[in-house]
Amino acid sequence: SEIRKKLIDAFTNNESEYLSGQKLADIAGCSRTAVWKQIEELRKEGFRFEAVRRKGYKIVSIPPDMTADKITLGLKTEKLGRNLHYHDSVESTQKIAYKLAYENAVEGTVVIAEEQTAGRGRMDRKWHSPKYTGIWMSMILRPKIPIPKAPQLTLITAVGVVQAIEAVTGLLPEIKWPNDIMINGKKITGILTELQAESDRIHSVIIGIGINVNSQEEDFPEEIRPIASSLAIETDRMIDREELIRAILEKLEKLYSLYLEKGFLPIKLMWESYAVSIGKQIIARTITGEIKGKATGITEDGVLLIEDSAGELHHIYSADIKIEG
Ligand code: BTX
Numbered sequence: 001s002e003i004r005k006k007l008i009d010a011f012t013n014n015e016s017e018y019l020s021g022q023k024l025a026d027i028a029g030c031s032r033t034a035v036w037k038q039i040e041e042l043r044k045e046g047f048r049f050e051a052v053r054r055k056g057y058k059i060v061s062i063p064p065d066m067t068a069d070k071i072t073l074g075l076k077t078e079k080l081g082r083n084l085h086y087h088d089s090v091e092s093t094q095k096i097a098y099k100l101a102y103e104n105a106v107e108g109t110v111v112i113a114e115e116q117t118a119g120r121g122r123m124d125r126k127w128h129s130p131k132y133t134g135i136w137m138s139m140i141l142r143p144k145i146p147i148p149k150a151p152q153l154t155l156i157t158a159v160g161v162v163q164a165i166e167a168v169t170g171l172l173p174e175i176k177w178p179n180d181i182m183i184n185g186k187k188i189t190g191i192l193t194e195l196q197a198e199s200d201r202i203h204s205v206i207i208g209i210g211i212n213v214n215s216q217e218e219d220f221p222e223e224i225r226p227i228a229s230s231l232a233i234e235t236d237r238m239i240d241r242e243e244l245i246r247a248i249l250e251k252l253e254k255l256y257s258l259y260l261e262k263g264f265l266p267i268k269l270m271w272e273s274y275a276v277s278i279g280k281q282i283i284a285r286t287i288t289g290e291i292k293g294k295a296t297g298i299t300e301d302g303v304l305l306i307e308d309s310a311g312e313l314h315h316i317y318s319a320d321i322k323i324e325g
Pocket residue numbers: 091092093094095116118119120121122123125126127128129135136137138179187188189190191192208209210211212224227228229
């Protein structure tokens with residue numbers, strides 16, 4: 001709209017100045033409410049503003065969109081990300097990767113989007129994926145492994161993402177079994193592993209990775225603010241998403257070849273060194289009920305082991321866990 005254009009001009013021409021609501025209203029020839037609404041809209045599109053009481057607004061940055069070229073520039077992988085599908089806005093990158101996998105896309109194909117309008121988590125939960133703030137990507141793998149071993153890929157991915165975050169930001173994330181990556185007790189990353197299988201053979205594995213990178217508090221809906229954080233919030237600086245994507249693909253490619261060559265054991269050891277839950281009292285909520293006890297480790301297959309107060313050992317295949325201390 002005309003207001004939008006006038007506001008963007010005003011902000012970019014006065015980059016270092018605070019512009020009051022009234023001044024902006026005068027420039028754009030509209031009400032202060034209309035200015036305020038337009039600024040909210042611009043925020044959703046990826047513009048960043050600093051607001052100071054009594055002084056007004058200052059522009060901090062314009063939408064930092066990626067491109068496929070910017071992502072692959074300098075990428076040191078053989079397979080992962082070599083076939084890259086980049087989108088501005090999609091329902092879910094998982095959905096697109098699924099379709100590509102059916103059409104026999106090469107192993108290592110990656111789908112990335114700036115925004116997901118229907119991003120999904122496990123068990124039909126939602127994954128909030130606002131524009132330009134994160135990395136929302138899905139990856140197609142075709143490992144020749146038996147179906148029960150597929151959950152190991154979630155753990156491999158978690159290790160790769162932790163290593164990449166560590167290398168790019170210096171932060172030391174922790175893994176909460178099976179698929180959450182946490183910093184200071186808040187969720188930074190979710191991983192979703194889905195299978196396409198024919199009878200007992202894996203056709204393809206679609207690994208979805210969602211990372212809150214440059215999200216600010218206001219990008220999260222009210223209900224997840226207490227549990228979610230981003231790399232920018234934790235480091236207090238903006239993180240280069242393209243660099244992080246490259247780091248993830250490079251780390252994952254190494255771990256994946258190690259896994260195919262040597263099996264899960266070396267990965268298991270790395271995973272355990274990043275895991276927060278091991279050795280702690282936890283509550284696991286499964287579909288059939290709650291199990292309380294001490295997390296003693298994971299099995300060769302990535303199954304979580306919990307020892308309850310009676311000394312009985314439970315195998316947990318799928319659950320949400322809460323750490324008690
Ligand atoms: P999950 O089921 O472990 O986590 C989902 C839960 O996490 C939600 O119910 C909500 O409480 C919380 N949540 C939602 N959005 C966020 C967020 N942005 N940050 C922190 N917490 C949040 C985790 O599932 C698996 C997520 C995978 C997402 C990727 S993104 C690319 C790919 N495409 C797609 O649709 N999903 C995957």
